[in-house]
Amino acid sequence: xxxxxxxxxxxxxxxxxxxxxxxxxxxxxxxxxxxxxxxxxxxxxxxxxxxxxxxxxxxxxxxxxxxxxxxxxxxxxxxxxxxxxxxxxxxxxxxxxxxxxxxxxxxxxxxxxxxxxxxxxxxxxxxxxxxxxxxxxxxxxxxxxxxxxxxxxxxxxxxxxxxxxxxxxxxxxxxxxxxxxxxxxxxxxxxxxxxxxxxxxxxxxxxxxxxxxxxxxxxxxxxxxxxxxxxxxxxxxxxxxxxxxxxxxxxxxxxxxxxxxxxxxxxxxxxxxxxxxxxxxxxxxxxxxxxxxxxxxxxxxxxxxxxxxxxxxxxxxxxxxxxxxxxxxxxxxxxxxxxxxxxxxxxxxxxxxxxxxxxxxxxxxxxxxxxxxxxxxxxxxxxxxxxxxxxxxxxxxxxxxxxxxxxxxxxxxxxxxxxxxxxxxxxxxxxxxxxxxxxxxxxxxxxxxxxxxxxxxxxxxxxxxxxxxxxxxxxxxxxxxxxxxxxxxxxxxxxxxxxxxxxxxxxxxxxxxxxxxxxxxxxx
Numbered sequence: 001x002x003x004x005x006x007x008x009x010x011x012x013x014x015x016x017x018x019x020x021x022x023x024x025x026x027x028x029x030x031x032x033x034x035x036x037x038x039x040x041x042x043x044x045x046x047x048x049x050x051x052x053x054x055x056x057x058x059x060x061x062x063x064x065x066x067x068x069x070x071x072x073x074x075x076x077x078x079x080x081x082x083x084x085x086x087x088x089x090x091x092x093x094x095x096x097x098x099x100x101x102x103x104x105x106x107x108x109x110x111x112x113x114x115x116x117x118x119x120x121x122x123x124x125x126x127x128x129x130x131x132x133x134x135x136x137x138x139x140x141x142x143x144x145x146x147x148x149x150x151x152x153x154x155x156x157x158x159x160x161x162x163x164x165x166x167x168x169x170x171x172x173x174x175x176x177x178x179x180x181x182x183x184x185x186x187x188x189x190x191x192x193x194x195x196x197x198x199x200x201x202x203x204x205x206x207x208x209x210x211x212x213x214x215x216x217x218x219x220x221x222x223x224x225x226x227x228x229x230x231x232x233x234x235x236x237x238x239x240x241x242x243x244x245x246x247x248x249x250x251x252x253x254x255x256x257x258x259x260x261x262x263x264x265x266x267x268x269x270x271x272x273x274x275x276x277x278x279x280x281x282x283x284x285x286x287x288x289x290x291x292x293x294x295x296x297x298x299x300x301x302x303x304x305x306x307x308x309x310x311x312x313x314x315x316x317x318x319x320x321x322x323x324x325x326x327x328x329x330x331x332x333x334x335x336x337x338x339x340x341x342x343x344x345x346x347x348x349x350x351x352x353x354x355x356x357x358x359x360x361x362x363x364x365x366x367x368x369x370x371x372x373x374x375x376x377x378x379x380x381x382x383x384x385x386x387x388x389x390x391x392x393x394x395x396x397x398x399x400x401x402x403x404x405x406x407x408x409x410x411x412x413x414x415x416x417x418x419x420x421x422x423x424x425x426x427x428x429x430x431x432x433x434x435x436x437x438x439x440x441x442x443x444x445x446x447x448x449x450x451x452x453x454x455x456x457x458x459x460x461x462x463x464x465x466x467x468x469x470x471x472x473x474x475x476x477x478x479x480x481x482x483x484x485x486x487x488x489x490x491x492x493x494x495x496x497x498x499x500x501x502x503x504x505x506x507x508x509x510x511x512x513x514x515x516x517x518x519x520x521x522x523x524x
C-alpha cells in the first residue's frame with residue numbers, strides 16, 4: 001500500500017524496507033543489485049556541491065524591498081528608469097545571503113574577516129543582484145590582484161593554517177590595502193551578527209534615466225537594528241559556546257517575528273573623472289565623503305521568512321555583479337569589471353550550467369531563451385508561441401524576437417590607449433588616517449592591540465612597512481603602532497608564531513593547552 005506520506009525512490013518506486021540492504025542470509029555478503037541502496041548511497045555521495053572559493057560560510061533569508069519612489073527629495077526617475085525604484089510603496093521580493101569571506105563553510109562566525117552582503121531582487125524586469133560586503137571599501141582596486149590576495153589571506157598551502165605573516169606580507173606590499181586593514185583589524189572586523197551590520201555595494205555602478213543620461217552611484221544598507229561589533233575577547237567567549245551564533249541569531253529573530261530591516265541609501269556623482277578629488281571615484285579602496293556626496297534614501301528592505309531548506313536556498317543561491325536590469329549599468333571600476341566575469345563563472349562551476357533554472361535563482365517572470373542542453377537542465381526556456389524547432393534568432397518561422405528598447409540607449413563615449421597601468425591617483429593612506437581619527441577610543445585601542453599582536457610575529461621588514469603606512473596616515477596611529485611593537489618585542493614569548501587566525505593572540509598555545517588540560521581515558 002502507498003499513501004501520500006509513503007517513502008519512494010527518485011524513480012517513484014515505493015520503499016518497503018529502508019532499514020536493511022539485501023544480503024545472502026542476514027549476515028551477508030551483500031549483492032550488487034541492491035538498487036534502492038545504491039540509488040540512496042550514490043546520491044548521498046554527491047549531495048554536496050563544491051563550496052564557494054570565497055564566501056563559503058553563509059546564512060540567508062527571504063523578504064521584500066519597498067521603494068520610496070524618490071531619491072532624497074527628488075523623483076528617482078530623474079536619475080534612473082529602473083522599475084524597481086519608481087513607485088512609492090512598491091514591494092519587490094528579495095533573497096539575501098550573508099557570509100564570511102576567507103574560510104570554509106564550517107568555519108566559526110566570529111572570525112576576523114569582511115562579511116558578504118548579497119541581495120537578489122526578483123524584479124518585474126528580471127533579477128538584479130546587488131553583491132557587496134559589510135565594509136564599504138576593499139583591499140585592492142584591480143581585479144588582477146584578487147587571486148593573490150585571497151591566496152595570501154587563506155591558510156598556508158603546506159600547513160593549512162592561516163598565517164598573519166602571509167596576510168601582512170601581501171598588504172605591506174600592496175599599500176592601497178591599508179585603509180581596509182585599518183577597518184578589518186578594528187572591531188569592525190568582527191561584526192556581532194548579521195542583523196546589526198551595514199552593507200555596501202562596494203563597487204561603483206551607474207544609474208541611467210529614460211533619456212540615456214547616466215550618473216555614478218554607490219549603494220549603502222543601513223541596519224535599523226543599529227550596528228554592533230565585537231572585541232577579540234568578546235568573540236572568543238561567543239565562539240567557545242556557539243560557532244553558529246550569527247546564523248542562529250538571524251534565524252531566531254525571523255522565527256519570532258522580529259524582522260530585521262535595512263534602509264537603502266545611495267550616493268550620486270556625475271559621470272566623469274572628478275579631477276577636483278584627491279582620489280578616483282572608481283577606486284574601491286576609497287570612501288566617497290558624505291559631506292560632498294550625501295546619503296540619499298531610496299527604500300527599505302525587510303527580511304521576514306527563513307529558508308525552508310538550507311541547501312536548496314542558501315547554498316545553491318548564486319549571485320553575480322553583472323546581473324543588472326534596465327536603468328542600472330556598469331561603471332569602469334576595474335574591480336567590478338573583473339568580478340562581473342568571475343562571479344557568474346564560479347556559479348556555473350559550482351552549481352552547473354543551468355543554475356539559473358533552480359527556484360532560488362530563477363526570475364519571477366517569464367523566461368524565454370534559445371539556450372540548449374547543459375548538465376541538469378530540467379525545463380525548456382521556450383516562449384508559449386515559440387516554434388519548438390526554432391532555437392535561433394532571427395527566423396521567419398515563429399522564433400523568439402528581440403524586445404523593444406524602453407528609454408534611450410545609454411552610449412558612453414570611450415577613448416584612450418589600451419594599457420596595463422594603475423589608476424593615476426594613487427594616494428593610499430589619507431582616508432585610513434581619517435578613519436583612525438573617526439574611531440572611538442575603544443576602537444583605536446582594539447585596533448592597535450590587534451595589529452601589534454599579529455605584526456609582532458612578522459618579519460621586521462613587514463613591520464617597518466606597516467609602521468610607515470600608519471605614520472603616513474596619522475602621527476598618533478604610527479607612534480602607537482611603533483611603540484606597541486617595541487614593547488611586544490620585549491615581552492615576546494618563546495615558541496610564539498604567526499600561524500594563527502587573524503587577530504587571535506596566543507592561539508599557538510591552544511594545541512599544548514588541549515593536551516595539558518585534557519583528562520586521560522582508558523582504551524576500550
